[in-house]
Structure formats: C-alpha cells, structure tokens
Amino acid sequence: MQSMGQRNQGSSPNMFLSPQLPYRRPVEPGRSFPEPTDLQQYRRTIPSEEKPSDYELFVSEKIEITETQLDVLRNFQGITFSNSPRPLPPGIISIPVRIVGRPEKEMRLEKSDMRDKQEKQEKGEKPREAMQGEARGPLREGDAGYLEGSLDAIAAAFKLLGIKSPYAITTDLKQFGYDLFRQPPYLFAPGDRVPVGPDYVLGPGDELRITIWGKIEGAWDIVVDRDGTIALPKIGVIGVTGLTFQELKTLLYKEISKYYNGFEMNVSLGRLRSIKVYLVGNAQRPGAYTISSLSTLVNALFEGGGPNKNGSMRDIQLKRNGETVVHFDLYEFLLKGDKRSDVRLMPEDVIFIPPVGPLAAVAGNVNTPAVYELKGEKTVSQLIEMAGGLNTIAFQGRIQVERIVENRRQTVFESDWETVKESEVPLEPGDIVKVFQVVQDRRVVRISGAIQREGEYGFRQGMSVKDLVSMSG
Structure with a gap:
C-alpha cells in the first residue's frame, strides 16, 4: 500500500495514510521573505544626543x-x-x-x-x-x-x-505615562514567529501541523474551519474550538489511539488567526481593531494609541460577554513592571477606558516629576514615592504644597521631608507638590597678582589675609 505524502517509502504496509502536504512555492531569485515584525524596530532612526541629567x-x-x-x-x-x-x-x-x-x-x-x-x-x-x-x-x-x-x-x-535651576522650580509638567503610546504600534506588537504557550485557546482560522511517526506515519497541515472543527482521515471530525493548545494535544492523541498504537505524535501551530476587538471610551483612536490572536490588552492599547489625556491610566476595563473580567492599572506596569493583569484577548472583547480620575502634580527635584492620577494615594509622601522619591540634589529641608482653596491657588504647607513623612500630610486632588534643589553656598575669596597660585580659595571663619597668602604660595 502506498501513501501520498509518506515520508518513508520503504515503511511497513500498515502505514497511517495522509494527504499530500500543501505545495510551498520556493522564493524567486531577487526576492526575500517579508521582514519579521520584531526586527523592524532596528530600522528606527538613531536618536539624538541624550540630554544631561x-x-x-x-x-x-x-x-x-x-x-x-x-x-x-x-x-x-x-x-x-x-x-x-x-x-x-x-x-x-x-x-x-x-x-x-x-x-x-x-x-x-x-x-x-x-x-x-x-x-x-x-x-x-x-x-x-x-x-x-x-x-x-x-x-x-x-x-x-x-x-x-x-x-x-x-x-x-x-x-x-522653563529653565531648570536651583533658583526656580518649573511646573511645565506632563501627565505621567501618556507619552509611552506615542511610539509606533509595531514596536509593541506580539511576535509572529514565537511558540505559543499551552494556554493558547484555539479558534477558527488557526492552522494545525500534526506529525505522526512510529508504526504509523503521517503529516497534515489543517486549518480549523468556521464550525470550529478539523477532519482527519479515518479519525473523522473533531471539535477543537475553545480548547487550549495543551488540551488539543491530549485530545488528538486519545482519538488517534482508538485506531492505532505504537506511535509518537507532535502538534504545532502554523499561521494564527486574527481576532476583532473593540476599543471604546476615552481612547486616542477608538474603534474596532483586527489583531493577532496572540495579542494582549497592552498590545491592543498600543494599536489604538492608548488613553487620551481625559482617559484613565489606572482603571482600564476589559469586558467579555457583558461582564468586566479585568481592571488594568497601567501604573503597575510602568512603575513596577507588573503585567499580571495583561491578559490575552479573545474575539469580540471590549476594552473600555473610563474618564481620568483625580490628579495631583509633583514638581522639582524628584526622579520623575509629572502630573499623576490618584488611586488610593492619600498623603504627600505617597505621591513623592510614586514619582520615584527625592533625587540626589533635592533639598530635604524644603517641600511645599500648593492647593486650590476657595477658588484660589495658595501655599498651604511648607516643611522638611522628615516632617512630611512622619505627619502624613494629607493629599487632595489638584495639589501641586514642589521639591526644591540644594543651592551651593560658594564661600570663596579670590587672590591675584604677584603670587604663585592665584585664583579662588575656600573661606573659613577666622581666616586672615596671611592665611590666604600662605595657601596661594
């Protein structure tokens, strides 16, 4: 008995028959495969010189x-x-x-x-x-x-x-995190040449590559049809939609074992399907998007440009079948690298971005001065910690809080960093926290003329002209 698509023509007669593998046309001379998405990032323009810190x-x-x-x-x-x-x-x-x-x-x-x-x-x-x-x-x-x-x-x-200096604090601040979405979407697209995990959920349009060897041999490239099923010779029709990749392999081995034994099996995925999801609410570009089935919540946000300045960064909601299944806080991702809530999307998922929550600003000598959306932050020290804490040149003896009181902007608090932490100064929406910079106290005297080393010398209490001349040689 001969089999179309058999890998070994001299194998035993009870081989597992399989259809001929699809013909793959070779690459024509002078042509090349499209550049993988995950390599396009290296085609970016070289950035300009970095600004000094x-x-x-x-x-x-x-x-x-x-x-x-x-x-x-x-x-x-x-x-x-x-x-x-x-x-x-x-x-x-x-x-x-x-x-x-x-x-x-x-x-x-x-x-x-x-x-x-x-x-x-x-x-x-x-x-x-x-x-x-x-x-x-x-x-x-x-x-x-x-x-x-x-x-x-x-x-x-x-x-x-807006010049940075120890003498003035600039309040030319931007809302934190929104500039991340100004990057090209392809930089954050899921790779199309990476292995899928065992929890990947199958659906119509996914391509399965099944290979069997041992006492029987066969190979198929099969696409899951619109009904969510695949058809194998002699095995029949098998429903696979909704199964995870791991469940699929278990099911296929069980079904084939009903007819054959003494074989090994490998299952992989070829081309993956696309899914449609919806981005609504306060998004930069709301609408319906067709994306890879490997896409997660963050991938879809980049496709739509992320939240606009009136949209929340801290309560992005994923709705599935009429229920909210995830509340995603982008600050957890940006500030802590926590992606646990960045779940994989399913067809017809809806991503809803509600209006932005209360805002407060921190300016001056913190590591990340910006306007921040509040979510559970109740004190000034918590806001400063969210901004990365005080930087190296912050003057810990002067922290100022401006607040809107009776429709007027007023300075309502001014003290040192230790007092701010210990007294838990309350934070209110609209507050502007200013952290000042240390100012160099240049107490110097200058000497010039018929001496060996003219220039500036540090001044100390009780210093005389004789001492200065002695230091200058």
Whole structure:
C-alpha cells in the first residue's frame, strides 16, 4: 500500500495514510521573505544626543540655555550677560551658563528675525548700549558666560522659560505615562514567529501541523474551519474550538489511539488567526481593531494609541460577554513592571477606558516629576514615592504644597521631608507638590597678582589675609 505524502517509502504496509502536504512555492531569485515584525524596530532612526541629567548639570555647576532663551533673558529688566566674572553690587548674583543649539523649530524662525533686525537698522533704530563687561554681539553654540541679576528676577525669568535651576522650580509638567503610546504600534506588537504557550485557546482560522511517526506515519497541515472543527482521515471530525493548545494535544492523541498504537505524535501551530476587538471610551483612536490572536490588552492599547489625556491610566476595563473580567492599572506596569493583569484577548472583547480620575502634580527635584492620577494615594509622601522619591540634589529641608482653596491657588504647607513623612500630610486632588534643589553656598575669596597660585580659595571663619597668602604660595 502506498501513501501520498509518506515520508518513508520503504515503511511497513500498515502505514497511517495522509494527504499530500500543501505545495510551498520556493522564493524567486531577487526576492526575500517579508521582514519579521520584531526586527523592524532596528530600522528606527538613531536618536539624538541624550540630554544631561539634573545631577550632571549640578556637578558641572553650569545651567544650559538655548540661544533663543538667552535672547529673551537679555530683554528682562535687571538681567545682563557677561563673558567673564566681575565684581557685583550687593543683591546681585552671577550664574554660569552654557549656550546650546537652538531647537529645529527655532531655526526656522531665524531668517524672519534677521529680516526684522535689518528693518530696524534701515529705520535708524540703534541697539541699546552694553554695560561694561557685558557680552557684545551674537553668541554661538558652545559659548559660555555669566547671567547677572537679582535672585528674584532670575528665578522669575527661569520659571517663565522653563529653565531648570536651583533658583526656580518649573511646573511645565506632563501627565505621567501618556507619552509611552506615542511610539509606533509595531514596536509593541506580539511576535509572529514565537511558540505559543499551552494556554493558547484555539479558534477558527488557526492552522494545525500534526506529525505522526512510529508504526504509523503521517503529516497534515489543517486549518480549523468556521464550525470550529478539523477532519482527519479515518479519525473523522473533531471539535477543537475553545480548547487550549495543551488540551488539543491530549485530545488528538486519545482519538488517534482508538485506531492505532505504537506511535509518537507532535502538534504545532502554523499561521494564527486574527481576532476583532473593540476599543471604546476615552481612547486616542477608538474603534474596532483586527489583531493577532496572540495579542494582549497592552498590545491592543498600543494599536489604538492608548488613553487620551481625559482617559484613565489606572482603571482600564476589559469586558467579555457583558461582564468586566479585568481592571488594568497601567501604573503597575510602568512603575513596577507588573503585567499580571495583561491578559490575552479573545474575539469580540471590549476594552473600555473610563474618564481620568483625580490628579495631583509633583514638581522639582524628584526622579520623575509629572502630573499623576490618584488611586488610593492619600498623603504627600505617597505621591513623592510614586514619582520615584527625592533625587540626589533635592533639598530635604524644603517641600511645599500648593492647593486650590476657595477658588484660589495658595501655599498651604511648607516643611522638611522628615516632617512630611512622619505627619502624613494629607493629599487632595489638584495639589501641586514642589521639591526644591540644594543651592551651593560658594564661600570663596579670590587672590591675584604677584603670587604663585592665584585664583579662588575656600573661606573659613577666622581666616586672615596671611592665611590666604600662605595657601596661594
């Protein structure tokens, strides 16, 4: 007896007959298979240079500002720029700054700015005179110097321009987590060439690859039909929809064992089916999506752009057959890496994103300053811990809480970090918590002239001119 599709033509006559395997056309010269989805991420554009951290800026003792920001600062009353340090009157401080390149969008405006300057020159308008020691002419990227002015004036200007410094806290914050969904969806798509787990649930459209060897031999590539069944020669029709992959293997071995013995069996999955799910509520792009049957809740969220700014990140609901089966908190995933609630989706599942919950902000010197959605957080210390805690350069002696009281924004609390933790300062929706930065107390004296080592030296109580001259050689 001969069998179509037999692997071994010389095997015994009671072979297990199987249909001919489907013909797979070879790849034509000059053509290649489509690039796997999980490799497309390596085709991304190389990111730009990483911005320095707060601690790197603190150690460098410089503040980085753009050329445009410097132009604006020069127009502030009471603020000037100098290329070198110089004696200053009481109440005026000097801050070292480094000029960095303009953002691309600012470069587009440069030509129009130059035209405006030319028009002013044609009208006979003269630029203001620079004071002695002040920088003259345009500055270029990489230049450095000193901003001079009163502490209040510099702090107000830095806050307005969103410049990070020890003198002002920027409240230019974004809601936490939403920028994650600005990434291309394919970066988070499930791999199409990975083995499925034993808990994978079969459905119409899945391709099964069954191989048998031993006293009998055979091989099939079978697609689960619309009725959720497969048909095997002599075995007959078997219903498989709703079975897990592990249950399928057990069932197939049991059914074949009714007719044959002395065989080994291997079952794998070929092409997987697609399923339709629905993303509704406060989503960035609500609608119906056809996705891989391997997709999870997070995969579907990336397809739809995630929640919008009015949508909750902390109570995303998965509804199945009219019942809510999962409440998913994205903060658990983003802050702790916990994906236990990221379940695999089933056909006709509905993902509902309710409105965002109460919000509170933490600004300044924490590891992740942002606007956070509250869910069970009752104290200021819990909010700070959710923001990653205080960073290395945080001034633990000053934490401030601003709150809306009688329709006005007011400072309602100011104390040190230990008091905040011990007294469990209550947190209310709309609060803004500010954590200030340590300010270097540069107590130095400068010596120059006919000495061996001129420069700045640390000042101590009771220090005399003789001591200074001795240190400088």
